[in-house]
Amino acid sequence: MIVLALGVAGIVFVSLPPPAERPTLMVYTYDSFMVWGDDPDTIDSRAFGGFEERYDVNVSIQRLQTDAKGIITRLGVESSNPVADIVVGIDNILILEPGVTDLLTPFEPPNLNVVNQSFINALDPDHYITPFDFGLVTLIYNKTSMSPAMYPQLLNLTFQDLADPTFAGALVTENPHLSSPGLAFLLTEITVYEKLLLQNWTEWWIDVNEYIDVESGWSEAWEAWYYGPTKHILNSYGTDPAYSVYFYGGEPDTGIAPIYHDGEHYAWMQVEGMGLVKNGPNPELGKLFIEYCLNETVQSLIATNNWMFPVRSHVTLDPAFIHALHPSEVSLLNELLPRAEIAANLNQWLDKFDEIRTP
CATH class of the missing domain: 3.40.190.10 (Periplasmic binding protein-like II)
Structure with a gap:
């Protein structure tokens, strides 16, 4: 609204509305x-x-x-x-x-x-x-403390390898209730066992339960992996080596260990x-x-x-991404576990996970 007012000496004052605020x-x-x-x-x-x-x-x-x-x-x-x-x-x-x-x-x-x-x-x-x-959710490892020269299993890492106390005790992952990469890891294990190995997925979790480190979220898991003297394998993303090269140069200090089965490497794609x-x-x-x-x-x-x-x-x-894990380098586990099957079973799987993890 514009208001006109006749003031002293016949001067007209114009009152303009305040400018509209940006949404x-x-x-x-x-x-x-x-x-x-x-x-x-x-x-x-x-x-x-x-x-x-x-x-x-x-x-x-x-x-x-x-x-x-x-x-x-x-x-x-x-x-x-x-x-x-x-x-x-x-x-x-x-x-x-x-x-x-x-x-x-x-x-x-x-x-x-x-x-x-x-x-x-x-x-x-x-x-x-x-x-x-x-991104591709996969396992990474600290090259200084756990390299393929010391542990050749890292080149073709299986869940059977990860059930060994040496590997299970070195592994850090995240709570699937609280963390999206943690849930992706749980679905990775379920898919490998149920669709590829044709075995009960709970067997692996029962085997590793006393050794594996399950942190609340990715940041907590990364800290446990990075600072923990016995934690050398982390459930994370296949871009981590690219991050290392981008910021610190040289060769990446982390390696990638996608899950291996019958001649192929597998990873879970998170969109x-x-x-x-x-x-x-x-x-x-x-x-x-x-x-x-x-x-x-x-x-x-x-x-x-x-x-x-x-x-x-x-x-x-960026050129650093030559060190990342790309979709063309792995088979996607998502393609073996349909969305409808996840929707129908997810709560049951999480309940079973809790049952195993609860002392």
Whole structure:
């Protein structure tokens, strides 16, 4: 509204409305999202500043002190009055858990054709979440304390090898209830035993139960592995050697040991997605943000800041990624364990895991 007032000496004063505030797009994600690069303090502006300028909006990346499972819990608590517009980090296992899709609105961005269909199929063909990045969950080892020269089994590592107390006592993984790589490791073991070895998957966990170190999350597992004098094998990501070379040069100080069976190496592919929060404050901006995150600007920053692979096709990777484990080098265990089978059995598998782990 414009108000005209006749003041002293006939001067007309004009009162203009205050400028409209820029809307804020709220993005919930996990604590380590895109913070493992050269300059984590500027990554948000480098990745999403273009979106802010294009649509005259503020983007607030809320890195919650939790992993993706904790974010889902937060969204559930806020579901009657959502705060977030977007969630980033729900992966191809978490999306299958009961109630998760109830918190999201399906959306298929118009530029989804830049993403290989295999990632869409692996993550969510119903488009409640859109692929953002992907990585291979596998075992890594400290080359200084446990090398193939000392332990040739590392070149073709099997779960039978890992059942040996020497290896089981050196292995650190994560709680599958609290950690996405921990859940991927559990599904790796289940798939190998049930689909390849045709044996009961619980046998291995019973054998290693008194030796294996199961930490709450990836950060805790990494610390136990890095600082623990007897912990030499970690359930992590196949990009870890690339990280080592990128920051420290030379040869990587970590090796990769994907699970071996009958002439092939196997790994679990984790695809992380981004979704539109159901009844979020800014749904149209949220849709534009998901579309924006598939452009080359954002996707080209993923590899050396989140240490995952971009899902956009034909993005150039840093030369350090020659040391990473690539999908072409392994067979994907996801292809042996259908999404429907995971959805139908996941809670039962987790209950059985708890039963074995509880003294």
